[in-house]
Each structure stands twice: as C-alpha cells, then as structure tokens.
Amino acid sequence: MKYPALLPIADVLPSLDDYDSIIDVRSPSEFAEDHIPGAINCPVLDDAERAEIGTLYKQVSPFDAKKRGAALVSRNIGRHIESALLDKPRDWKPLIYCWRGGNRSGAMAHVLARIGWPAIQLDGGYKEYRRQVNLVLAELPARLEFIVVCGTTGSGKSRLLQTLARHGAQVLDLEQLAAHRGSVLGHLPSEPQPSQKMFESRLWQEMRHFDPARPVYIESESKKVGNLRVPDALMDRMRASECVSVQLSQHDRVALLMEDYAHFVDAPSALNAQLDCLTVRYGKETISRWQQMALRGEMEALVEELLAEHYDPAYLKSIERNFSRFAQAATLKITGVSAEAFDDAAKRLLEAESATKIGAD
Numbered sequence: 001m002k003y004p005a006l007l008p009i010a011d012v013l014p015s016l017d018d019y020d021s022i023i024d025v026r027s028p029s030e031f032a033e034d035h036i037p038g039a040i041n042c043p044v045l046d047d048a049e050r051a052e053i054g055t056l057y058k059q060v061s062p063f064d065a066k067k068r069g070a071a072l073v074s075r076n077i078g079r080h081i082e083s084a085l086l087d088k089p090r091d092w093k094p095l096i097y098c099w100r101g102g103n104r105s106g107a108m109a110h111v112l113a114r115i116g117w118p119a120i121q122l123d124g125g126y127k128e129y130r131r132q133v134n135l136v137l138a139e140l141p142a143r144l145e146f147i148v149v150c151g152t153t154g155s156g157k158s159r160l161l162q163t164l165a166r167h168g169a170q171v172l173d174l175e176q177l178a179a180h181r182g183s184v185l186g187h188l189p190s191e192p193q194p195s196q197k198m199f200e201s202r203l204w205q206e207m208r209h210f211d212p213a214r215p216v217y218i219e220s221e222s223k224k225v226g227n228l229r230v231p232d233a234l235m236d237r238m239r240a241s242e243c244v245s246v247q248l249s250q251h252d253r254v255a256l257l258m259e260d261y262a263h264f265v266d267a268p269s270a271l272n273a274q275l276d277c278l279t280v281r282y283g284k285e286t287i288s289r290w291q292q293m294a295l296r297g298e299m300e301a302l303v304e305e306l307l308a309e310h311y312d313p314a315y316l317k318s319i320e321r322n323f324s325r326f327a328q329a330a331t332l333k334i335t336g337v338s339a340e341a342f343d344d345a346a347k348r349l350l351e352a353e354s355a356t357k358i359g360a361d
Contacts (some may be wrong), residue, residue, distance in 0.1 A: 004109035004119040006102075012095065012120070019095040019120070020088075025104045026126065034197035036097070036129055036146060037205040041078040044073045044104045044217075047295045073107050078091040081111070090116055097122035097129070130197070133204045141237035143212050146172075147353065148238055150220040150326060151246035153183065153311035154253035154260075156334055156342060157219045160246060163339075170216045177202040180221075180226030183311070185261065185274050187226065199228045215353060220323055239322055243329035246347065248337075254303050256337045268294035278310065 016022075020040040024031050031041040045053065049072050054181075057065035094112060096119060098175045105121050112119040122128065149157045158175055165171040175182050178189045178199055194202065210216055218238060223230055230238075248256070264271035267348035272291040279287045286309075293302040320326050330352065334345045 001118070003117070003281075004096075004106075004113040004121050006121045006123050008123045008335050009132050012122055013132065016095075018093075020092045021094045021098045023094050023108065024126070025096060025098050025108050030099065030126075033195045034130075034201055035126070037201055038096075040084075042084065042108070044076045044080075044098075044108055045069070046076075049076075050287075056088055073104070076109055077111050081115075085112075088117065089288070091118070093118050093120070095120045095122060097125045100125045100127040117233065123309075132201055136204055136208060137200060137231045138233050140207050141231075141234045144207070144210060144237070145212070145215045146238055146241040147215045147217050148220050148241050148243045148323060149217055150243050150323065150329060151244060151248070152315045153255070153307060154257040155246045155248040156256055156337065159256075159334075159342050160334070160345060161217055161219060163342040164217050164349070167346050167350060169346075169350060170201075170210050170214050172206055172210075172216050172218045174219060174221050174230060177206070178225040178228045180228070181260070182221055182225050185264065185271070187274070193226050193228060196228055200231065203234070220319065222318070222322075240324055243323055243326045245326070245329040245331050246334060246345075247331055248334045250304070250307070252334075252337050253307065254300055257303050257307075259337070260300065264294075265299050270297075282310075 013054075016036075022036050023042050023097060024039040025042055025044045026035075027043050027045060027047045029047050031039075031043070035041070052064050053069045053072070056068055094117065096105045096109045096112070098106075102121065102123070102125060105125060109119040109121040111310065124131075149160060151157050158173070158181070161171050161173050165173070175186075179188050179193045180186045181188070218241075220238070220243070221230060223235055230315045257291055258265060261271075264274075271294050275287055275290055275294075293299075293305075332345055332349055334343045
C-alpha cells in the first residue's frame, strides 16, 4: 500500500482498534464536542486560526486564505511532531481525520507519510464517522438481547451493573456514559455531561464490541438521562426486553443514597437549588419544608420523604407502562449495601441467567 493511504470508513472500522494512534486534526472546540473514541487532538488550526482563515476566504479571496492557512498549518504540524510524535517508532501506524473535505487531515497525513510512517487518512472524516454511528445506533439494538435491571430509586441498580461488569457480564451503563444519575438530583458535581454527540459516540463504542449471543444488562432508564436523549431504537428495544426487579430494604436504600449523594449532604445549598426544580409539582410550601430539613442536617428524614412522596410514586407509575415485560420480572433481593452483598446478588443473577439459557437449549 502506498502512503498516505486514503481509506473509506468501511475499510477502517474492522481494524479501528489496531491503529497505534487516532489523530483528530480539527480545532479544539470541534474535538471537545465529539470525536472518535480514543482519538487525540492535534489541531492543524486552532479555533482562532480557523476563524481567521474563514474570514479571509470570504472577505478577501480563497487564494489569500490558502496562503495564510498553509503557513499556519505547516507551523502547527511541525509543533505537533516535535512535542508529541518524535518518539514514535518507524512502524507506528496513525489514523488521521478532520471534518469532511480532507484538507487538514491530508496535510498532516502527507507530512507523516513523507517521514516514513504508514499514515492512513479517513475518507470523509468525522462526518462519515458520524454517519456510521447513526447507522449502528439505529440498527444494532434490534440484534442484541437486553436484560433490564429495574428497581426503585436507591435500590442499587447502578452498583449492581458495575458488579456484573466486574464478573464479566456485558453491561451498558447509560448513567455512567451520560455522567448523570438520571433524576432531578442526578447531576454529578465533579463531571459535566458530555454533548449529545459524545454520548452517542460512547454508546457506539460500547455496543460495537458486544457479542449478540450473550445478554446485555442495562438499567430501566427514561428517554432522557439528565439533558441527554437515549436513541429511539435503543429505547424501544429496552422497553420490550426481559426485566429483573431489584429489591433493597427501605433502610438500606436510604443508606445507599446517603453514600451516593454525599456531595449534597456536605452542601445542602446545592441540594436546595435542585429541589427548586420540583416547585411546580409540589408547591412552594412543601419545597420550603424540604429545604429547611436540608439546612438543619436532617438528611436521612429528607431522603425518606423524597422516596415516599416523589421517587417511589413516579417509579411505580411509569415502570409497568413503559416496560412491557415488567409484570413477569424475576425478583432479585439484595441483602445490604456492602460490596459483598452486591457481589452475591450479581452471582445469583448470572447463575439464574445461565440456568435459563441451559433450560432453553
């Protein structure tokens, strides 16, 4: 093969994990919104430079824009080689892409190939990658078997999924991928939510590695996880899938939520700001009372009220309506909030799933 080689995504995808580096040469803001999972950002034009070249192109001439662009691109490629690529061996194989047209990625690929590296340029760039993501997210869910982990707020669904993953099960943890716990109080203070496109890239990255012959465990999420929308095909497949109902005692649910939402225990003002979002539903008097409980440090009592008056009624109202097989769900009781309790529950669930499969065979 002659390098730099320009390959379509159909040729790139089967060996995507084999590239030594995936280099996104778009601007930092483009990269921050979304990129191919695992890519590093080596922009040949930063955001200000890209805006400058665009203005020159429109207001002066394409020729002047290309002259200025060539100078900036050459300088930036040299800087990336000196700062990030000098230690790469001769057989280092990079995949390079830009937005669509190939000018930015083509420049980088040309220089790297002239050095002697087997550089591959993605034909169609990020736009072609996004087309593939949309295609997979629309078609793949129908080919996968899901087991939906259901349960009231605080019943340990997320911890169970994490434990199942450690035991080797296939898990699609939507809340982890969305950086949100899925409720009005679910924002993670240490991690902002990704963009919608980035969320879909994370889904694509997980789902493309799943074995269709094995089940995928997933939580009974609503259509939105925080500000992010679960793709329709995945949502439809989830709602028609087999369910398992996780049960944890009320005392343990409160204890688990106190652990998971410790940031609100330590900062009741942040909790009260989120409770304001419920004013339309419950009225100023109820919200004010809950906020005063938070300020007084009565967190356990507040959690119990929120479960009884907000979370549990909402869950019971929606679960049977939205998940058609919930009425036939097997029950999985978890005996505490310790790692050992969740380890035991995960083993029992996997053993039951294995026994069911053997019986079906």
